[in-house]
Amino acid sequence: MGKEVILDVKNLNIAFQTYGGILRAVRGVNFNLHKGETLAIVGESGCGKTVTAKSIMGILPKDNTIMDAKKSQINFDGKNLLALNEREMSKVRGRDIAMIFQDPMTSLNPTMKVGEQIAESMYLHGISKKEARVEALKMLELVKIPNAKTRFNQYPFEFSGGMRQRAMIAVALACKPKILIADEPTTALDVTIQAQIMDLIGELQKELSMGVVLITHDLGVVASVADRIMVMYAGKVAERGNKDHIFYDLKHPYTYALLKSVPRLTVQNKEKLYSLFGTPPDLVTPPKGCPFAARCEFAMKICDIHPPERHEFGEMHSAACWLHDERADKRDLPAQFLKRGESNGQ
Amino acid sequence: MANKEVLIQVKNLKKHFKVGRKQILKAVDDVSFDIYKGETIGLVGESGCGKTTCGKTIMGLYKATDGNVLFNGVDIHKLNKKDKKEMTKRSQIIFQDPYASLNPRMTVKDILGEGLDIHGMYMGAERDAKIFELLDLVGLNREHISRFAHEFSGGQRQRIGIARALSVEPEFIVCDEPISALDVSIQAQVVNLLIELQQKKQLTYLFIAHDLSMVKHISDRVGVMYLGNLVELTTSDNLYREPLHPYTTALLSSIPIPDPEEEKKKKRIPIEGEVPSPINPKPGCRFHQRCRYAKPECKEVTPMLKEVRENHFVACHLY
Amino acid sequence: MSDNQNMPITEDLFERVGIQKNRAEDLSKPALTYWADVWRRFRENKLAFLGLIILVLVIVVLYLGPLINGSDYQFINEIDRNQGPSMKHWFGTDTMGRDLFTRICHGGRVSILIGVMCTGVMFVFGSILGSIAGFKGGVVDDVIMRICEIVNNIPYLVLVIILSMVMGRSLFALVFAMSFLSWTGTTRMVRGQILQIKELDYVQASTALGGGTAHIIFKHLIPNTLGIIMVTITMSVPGFIFGEAFLSYIGLGIEAPATSWGALAAAGQERMMFYPHELFFPCLFMVLTILSFHLIGDGLSDALDPKLRK
Numbered sequence: 001m002g003k004e005v006i007l008d009v010k011n012l013n014i015a016f017q018t019y020g021g022i023l024r025a026v027r028g029v030n031f032n033l034h035k036g037e038t039l040a041i042v043g044e045s046g047c048g049k050t051v052t053a054k055s056i057m058g059i060l061p062k063d064n065t066i067m068d069a070k071k072s073q074i075n076f077d078g079k080n081l082l083a084l085n086e087r088e089m090s091k092v093r094g095r096d097i098a099m100i101f102q103d104p105m106t107s108l109n110p111t112m113k114v115g116e117q118i119a120e121s122m123y124l125h126g127i128s129k130k131e132a133r134v135e136a137l138k139m140l141e142l143v144k145i146p147n148a149k150t151r152f153n154q155y156p157f158e159f160s161g162g163m164r165q166r167a168m169i170a171v172a173l174a175c176k177p178k179i180l181i182a183d184e185p186t187t188a189l190d191v192t193i194q195a196q197i198m199d200l201i202g203e204l205q206k207e208l209s210m211g212v213v214l215i216t217h218d219l220g221v222v223a224s225v226a227d228r229i230m231v232m233y234a235g236k237v238a239e240r241g242n243k244d245h246i247f248y249d250l251k252h253p254y255t256y257a258l259l260k261s262v263p264r265l266t267v268q269n270k271e272k273l274y275s276l277f278g279t280p281p282d283l284v285t286p287p288k289g290c291p292f293a294a295r296c297e298f299a300m301k302i303c304d305i306h307p308p309e310r311h312e313f314g315e316m317h318s319a320a321c322w323l324h325d326e327r328a329d330k331r332d333l334p335a336q337f338l339k340r341g342e343s344n345g346q
Numbered sequence: 347m348a349n350k351e352v353l354i355q356v357k358n359l360k361k362h363f364k365v366g367r368k369q370i371l372k373a374v375d376d377v378s379f380d381i382y383k384g385e386t387i388g389l390v391g392e393s394g395c396g397k398t399t400c401g402k403t404i405m406g407l408y409k410a411t412d413g414n415v416l417f418n419g420v421d422i423h424k425l426n427k428k429d430k431k432e433m434t435k436r437s438q439i440i441f442q443d444p445y446a447s448l449n450p451r452m453t454v455k456d457i458l459g460e461g462l463d464i465h466g467m468y469m470g471a472e473r474d475a476k477i478f479e480l481l482d483l484v485g486l487n488r489e490h491i492s493r494f495a496h497e498f499s500g501g502q503r504q505r506i507g508i509a510r511a512l513s514v515e516p517e518f519i520v521c522d523e524p525i526s527a528l529d530v531s532i533q534a535q536v537v538n539l540l541i542e543l544q545q546k547k548q549l550t551y552l553f554i555a556h557d558l559s560m561v562k563h564i565s566d567r568v569g570v571m572y573l574g575n576l577v578e579l580t581t582s583d584n585l586y587r588e589p590l591h592p593y594t595t596a597l598l599s600s601i602p603i604p605d606p607e608e609e610k611k612k613k614r615i616p617i618e619g620e621v622p623s624p625i626n627p628k629p630g631c632r633f634h635q636r637c638r639y640a641k642p643e644c645k646e647v648t649p650m651l652k653e654v655r656e657n658h659f660v661a662c663h664l665y
Numbered sequence: 666m667s668d669n670q671n672m673p674i675t676e677d678l679f680e681r682v683g684i685q686k687n688r689a690e691d692l693s694k695p696a697l698t699y700w701a702d703v704w705r706r707f708r709e710n711k712l713a714f715l716g717l718i719i720l721v722l723v724i725v726v727l728y729l730g731p732l733i734n735g736s737d738y739q740f741i742n743e744i745d746r747n748q749g750p751s752m753k754h755w756f757g758t759d760t761m762g763r764d765l766f767t768r769i770c771h772g773g774r775v776s777i778l779i780g781v782m783c784t785g786v787m788f789v790f791g792s793i794l795g796s797i798a799g800f801k802g803g804v805v806d807d808v809i810m811r812i813c814e815i816v817n818n819i820p821y822l823v824l825v826i827i828l829s830m831v832m833g834r835s836l837f838a839l840v841f842a843m844s845f846l847s848w849t850g851t852t853r854m855v856r857g858q859i860l861q862i863k864e865l866d867y868v869q870a871s872t873a874l875g876g877g878t879a880h881i882i883f884k885h886l887i888p889n890t891l892g893i894i895m896v897t898i899t900m901s902v903p904g905f906i907f908g909e910a911f912l913s914y915i916g917l918g919i920e921a922p923a924t925s926w927g928a929l930a931a932a933g934q935e936r937m938m939f940y941p942h943e944l945f946f947p948c949l950f951m952v953l954t955i956l957s958f959h960l961i962g963d964g965l966s967d968a969l970d971p972k973l974r975k
Binding site: 019277278279293294295296297298299300301302303304305306322325327328329 | 672674676677678679680681682683684685686688689705
């Protein structure tokens with residue numbers, strides 16, 4: 001792709017100690033992020049996308065998270081973030097990597113003025129209080145909050161949902177980080193506000209040359225803003241590619257099912273929608289083979305026994321599925337599965 | 347499909363809430379429309395537009411501040427206590443949040459049996475049989491009858507909620523954003539189920555949502571609400587092919603399409619600004635501050651909902 | 666990242682099987698009811714569990730002790746007065762030669778009974794009143810709250826004195842006097858809880874199904890506030906034990922020949938300088954009991970907190 005890689009995640013494995021056993025939330029995930037690009041991590045609840053995001057920020061609960069910094073790496077700026085202690089990590093957080101969350105109501109401190117909260121993240125990283133306030137005001141204007149001067153001294157409850165989200169973006173971007181992780185930033189917002197917020201993130205990304213990791217389950221949002229997409233299922237990566245790959249040249253049955261489940265405005269009224277049967281598997285005792293096998297209409301015997309190998313389909317496009325093995329039964333597969341990638345497909 | 351018999355008439359419905367000393371939140375402010383037997387009528391709009399309040403007032407959970415809701419000709423807000431209880435068997439509701447809508451201390455058996463017990467329907471062995479029947483209807487395993495709500499996934503809980511609504515054998519169900527909190531692949535399951543049940547049990551639905559694509563799919567007619575007013579009402583095909591109200595057009599263009607080519611082709615009409623507060627609203631069209639076509643008239647006179655094309659109603663001074 | 670698969674990959678494994686419905690949707694975790702989960706978490710808390718054990722031991726001693734010992738708590742024996750602990754009298758004797766251990770056992774039964782009965786009255790009265798106030802709201806709520814405030818302002822001691830002058834100092838009278846003014850805190854707390862849950866969807870669903878006020882209060886509201894109420898209850902019992910002890914100190918506690926830990930402590934305090942054991946043992950039991958209730962209450966509160974759940 002030519003652009004510089006700013007984040008490199010290798011063999012990420014994260015598990016949690018629960019009363020029911022050890023829950024393996026993330027199982028062998030690899031991906032990277034380039035400067036200025038938007039990587040969308042897509043999947044349904046429980047697939048591990050939020051845990052992945054939180055592990056980059058180092059905000060997973062310390063007492064019951066199980067992780068091995070020798071086997072897993074999150075490489076940023078020449079360091080493995082998983083190997084840093086809390087003090088070192090706190091220097092990275094906010095300044096180099098920032099995160100915004102789904103619910104702006106609980107992510108802003110209700111007892112602190114909004115302007116102060118933006119300034120706080122700056123003077124935690126060494127800027128003087130006076131200068132931080134000036135910069136904070138500029139941030140409020142940057143995120144297009146009208147009457148920024150008045151709003152600076154207001155509290156979060158005086159802001160509407162969309163404005164709080166903007167304020168949260170201001171807090172996150174105050175120190176001009178290199179990477180922004182956005183965890184379902186627009187799920188709780190109305191559709192018209194959602195469009196405004198996604199536009200804003202896009203503009204700021206260009207201005208700051210940031211890399212953005214966007215966690216979402218909304219395929220519409222992904223279609224409009226993502227450069228590359230990673231589809232996760234039950235803690236593993238099902239398929240990874242750029243926008244065109246995932247929407248038009250998809251290779252994994254789960255990606256296929258996801259796209260088919262979203263109703264289009266062109267679908268006949270009250271026609272039965274394609275729906276995936278069942279629910280994702282339990283991750284305390286995850287299935288031995290492919291996690292999607294039980295719900296997959298194209299599943300083969302081998303899918304339950306051995307985890308599928310990863311097949312490459314051209315530039316940064318890969319999927320883990322037995323259907324792409326030469327020996328697989330290729331009858332009745334969706335057309336896209338059989339197309340070969342352009343550059344150097346198999 | 348709907349045969350044109352009217353089941354519910356909503357006439358000049360108003361629902362106001364008092365907040366603070368002199369502030370009145372006009373959640374629903376003069377809304378009128380009919381609901382036909384057997385149809386699915388969708389109600390869309392963004393937060394604060396009053397669609398949920400409207401739905402809850404129509405099925406009797408809230409009492410109207412002004413105006414009437416006639417169910418088969420009977421004003422549901424003017425019933426005595428006994429008739430009101432009878433009414434609950436006819437009009438039911440499915441809630442949005444699958445996690446808050448089921449009592450965490452009750453088993454599935456208790457949840458589905460509650461309605462039966464309140465109305466004294468089915469005793470003893472018949473009661474158990476009825477509960478199993480409900481589980482079968484929504485596609486849940488009979489073995490799960492002694493499990494607690496928190497042991498199920500979001501989609502399964504929503505199905506329990508649907509079974510609960512069906513337990514008293516209603517004619518009309520308000521579906522209050524039943525799929526917003528669910529994953530995409532589960533949404534399709536639940537919507538398919540609702541459509542199937544409608545045909546099996548001859549139900550009439552008021553489907554409230556902010557996801558326009560899903561609403562279009564399931565509804566025969568769709569109404570668009572903005573800040574307590576109904577601004578457009580027509581068949582779902584019409585609404586998407588030929589939206590008339592400026593708010594509807596902007597709303598439709600904001601929906602992100604899960605298809606990159608289509609997204610690029612789409613011309614987005616941005617709406618600036620925030621939704622104003624429904625507390626003590628100013629006169630005139632509620633949308634005029636954010637509308638690109640606003641005329642001086644829009645600031646003073648509230649437009650009435652009128653039929654400008656066949657079966658297509660709009661409240662806007664442009665027409 | 667391969668699992669331990671030793672099966673070789675052969676051609677026939679690529680045969681299609683499609684969707685497996687029976688495995689695609691099952692509930693994994695074993696069915697744990699709410700209370701079973703709370704109990705599990707409670708047990709894991711060492712201090713809380715210790716508190717529970719202490720309490721159980723104390724109660725066992727109180728009821729079985731005299732059976733083993735054989736003494737009569739009322740038997741007056743001038744010869745053996747004020748003796749220290751010995752084989753014959755495990756805790757010694759008091760100023761009238763009565764066996765202190767047996768007196769502590771009988772007194773303990775009274776003390777704990779008072780604590781539990783007062784708490785019971787407070788709970789029943791307070792939660793029903795609080796539920797009605799919280800759920801109904803409006804005028805009913807205002808009236809109940811105003812009554813609460815008035816009752817709260819009545820000076821406790823004055824009322825207890827008046828009531829004991831009128832009703833005597835029997836067990837029943839004491840319970841009545843102490844719980845008469847005690848329910849306001851519970852009412853307010855329950856009302857607060859109800860206010861939080863009454864807008865929840867499942868309560869609205871019950872209304873939509875036709876459920877009346879009583880039905881909703883008993884089937885939905887109170888069961889879901891029980892957790893918080895339990896904690897307060899556990900913490901209230903020692904309060905009442907101590908309250909009775911205080912009344913005994915000022916001469917208004919349970920009337921002789923019945924006795925309580927407070928009465929025993931009050932009597933023992935007079936001879937503290939010469940016969941400290943007469944003060945020590947009643948206090949020891951009181952302290953152990955009160956401590957155990959507090960530990961249990963703390964443990965319950967943690968076990969019930971959903972945020973501490975793993």
